[in-house]
Amino acid sequence: MKEKTVVEIKNIGMIYHTLEGETEAIKDINLNIYEGEIVGIVGPSGCGKSTLLSIIAGLIKPSTGKILINGEEIQKSCKNFGYMFQKDQLFQWRTIIENVVLGLEIQGKLNNLAYKNAEEMLENYGLGDFKHSYPNQLSGGMRQRVALIRTLLLEPDLLLLDEPFSALDYQTRLAIADEIGIILKQERKTALLVTHDISEAISMSDRVVILTKRPASIKEIINIELSCPTGIRTPMKCREAPEFRHYFNKIWKELDVHV
């Protein structure tokens, strides 16, 4: 691959200290993420996937190693990230449009043009009629879409998705994953998707990184090449690809799940 590297993760390690002792959460992680790709991260539950995302976002300082974004080392949480959480984290006291422009407001970038742009984006993603509604008037899927728009408006170089669909019911989850997958490709966004759903990882990602049990390190990186029936790659269509099962079984074996 000759594409531009957006993120370089170099020798990241993380140790948590508590009064009872120390726990090594992450060990020696090295990974490059290229422009425009979606990288899925799967691993046993509690292995430190979310910790890794927080480190990349600059919310936690790693014990060792460093993160380079576009070749520069990050100091603290800077503005070229978009972070999506398990829950949509919409502020229930703000209307949808006020929620969407929250990031711009914080960064002091909210002007008339940006506001119009936000309205347009809501319109484009079928939320135009709801811009003056409050979050509790929207369905879970719509709310997650609002959260995505809030993130995209900041035009981040890198999107960090921390199990963004896991709070939704199954049907909504499939639909919204499909939709967001399409949007991410359309807007040519680079994204890191943490999930515990193997199918979701395969259907949305260009590469899937499998982590080991705690302390998490990279076990394997699998390139996902699916021959989608219609030729256009959407997460939903990808699930019909003949290679899908093969990848699923491979990742399942690598994860080595014992209950």
Add this chain to the structure above:
Amino acid sequence: MSNKGISKEHEKYLIDVKRKNRSVLLAQISILVVALLLWEIAAHFKWIDTFLTSYPSSIWKLFIEYSKNGNLFYHVGISVFETVVGFLAGTLLGIIIAIGLWWSDFWARVLDPYLVVLNSLPKTALAPIVIIWVGAGYSGIIVTAITVSIVVTIMNMFISFKSVDEDKIRLLKTFGASKFQVLKKVVIPSSIPALISTLKINIGLSWVGVIVGEFLVSKAGIGYLIVYGGQVFRLDLVMMSVFILALISALMYKIIAVIEDKFIKWQQ
């Protein structure tokens, strides 16, 4: 919802709800009327000693008299003024201190045991000290009202500030928000419900502070009327003051409830 096309069944349901609401209101009013009536009758036929209990028509007469000569408004005005000032100052100071504790983990931990002790202490016990230190006028009474409400405000607001969803704060941090922005954009707005319930508690507490303060030192105010009436065995004066006190504090509570409705439209 459109009014057209309401089914017979739904119409019946709506009428039913209305009827139930009406009978609740009717029962509420009847209790008051019957109680007052019984009181009056019992006094009239000398079943009770009116020297100890007074009776509604005498209280009413006194009320008219006090209203006419302006005494009533003078005393009520003073107490309401002290309460409102004490309430606003206690709430505001309490919130500011709670923000300070939220801001500094160190001081929150240092001051925690002191707050716990102050919280469990009946603040009215401090009233004599406050009045000696601050003075026997309005200021002493107002400070007494503040001491009664401030600790609860600090505790309630601090707990509410601390219980803000960690991920919401993380979200703001990913936007690059400063600590002040975190406070302004998420911590305070999400504590509005806690603030409203604190306001409701504080209205009552401020009245406790004011009445206790007036019992101790004042020359005017509702608390003064109650103490004075008690000392000279004018039970009609005591009763009237208590009725007025109940009415005014209920009214203030209602005002907060209206503000609540305005503020929390997103909770519908």
